[in-house]
Amino acid sequence: xxxxxxxxxxxxxxxxxxxxxxxxxxxxxxxxxxxxxxxxxxxxxxxxxxxxxxxxxxxxxxxxxxxxxxxxxxxxxxxxxxxxxxxxxxxxxxxxxxxxxxxxxxxxxxxxxxxxxx
Numbered sequence: 001x002x003x004x005x006x007x008x009x010x011x012x013x014x015x016x017x018x019x020x021x022x023x024x025x026x027x028x029x030x031x032x033x034x035x036x037x038x039x040x041x042x043x044x045x046x047x048x049x050x051x052x053x054x055x056x057x058x059x060x061x062x063x064x065x066x067x068x069x070x071x072x073x074x075x076x077x078x079x080x081x082x083x084x085x086x087x088x089x090x091x092x093x094x095x096x097x098x099x100x101x102x103x104x105x106x107x108x109x110x111x112x113x114x115x116x117x118x
Contacts, residue, residue: 002038006030006045011105015040044105053108063116064089065100075101094118 003016005028013025015034030045043050059066065074065088072083076098081088090098095118101111 001033002036004032004034004038004043004045004050006032009105010045010047010051012040012043012045041108051106053106056102056104056107056110058102058112060112060114063092063114065102065112065114068102069104069107071104072107073103075103090114090116092116092118 005013005016005025007013007027008029010030013028015038017036030047032045032050034043034050042053044053045051056068056072058068066086068074068083068086068088070084070086074081074083074088076090088100092098096116098114098116099111100114101109103109
């Protein structure tokens with residue numbers, strides 16, 4: 001078994017493989033034994049047990065992403081935003097396709113392409 005270290009919000013900080021246990025991980029609030037087949041993008045901690053991360057169920061349309069869980073971090077090539085209402089809209093000066101990476105402790109990190117019109 002491996003040992004996983006999670007922060008207070010349930011996000012994974014790191015996984016120690018096999019018997020290679022870490023004595024102290026800064027910011028670790030929870031520790032759990034996990035199957036060695038699991039990766040950092042597979043799991044989160046709900047306060048009592050290790051849970052599998054789900055896929056984002058979002059809708060991407062011109063200049064926006066809808067259906068984001070509150071607290072999602074949206075990272076673009078130039079900025080990052082934390083979603084507080086479930087949606088994000090991009091204002092651009094010219095038409096392009098913007099790549100946005102979606103990060104949330106309970107969901108698999110995903111990159112989407114958003115068609116944008118200026």
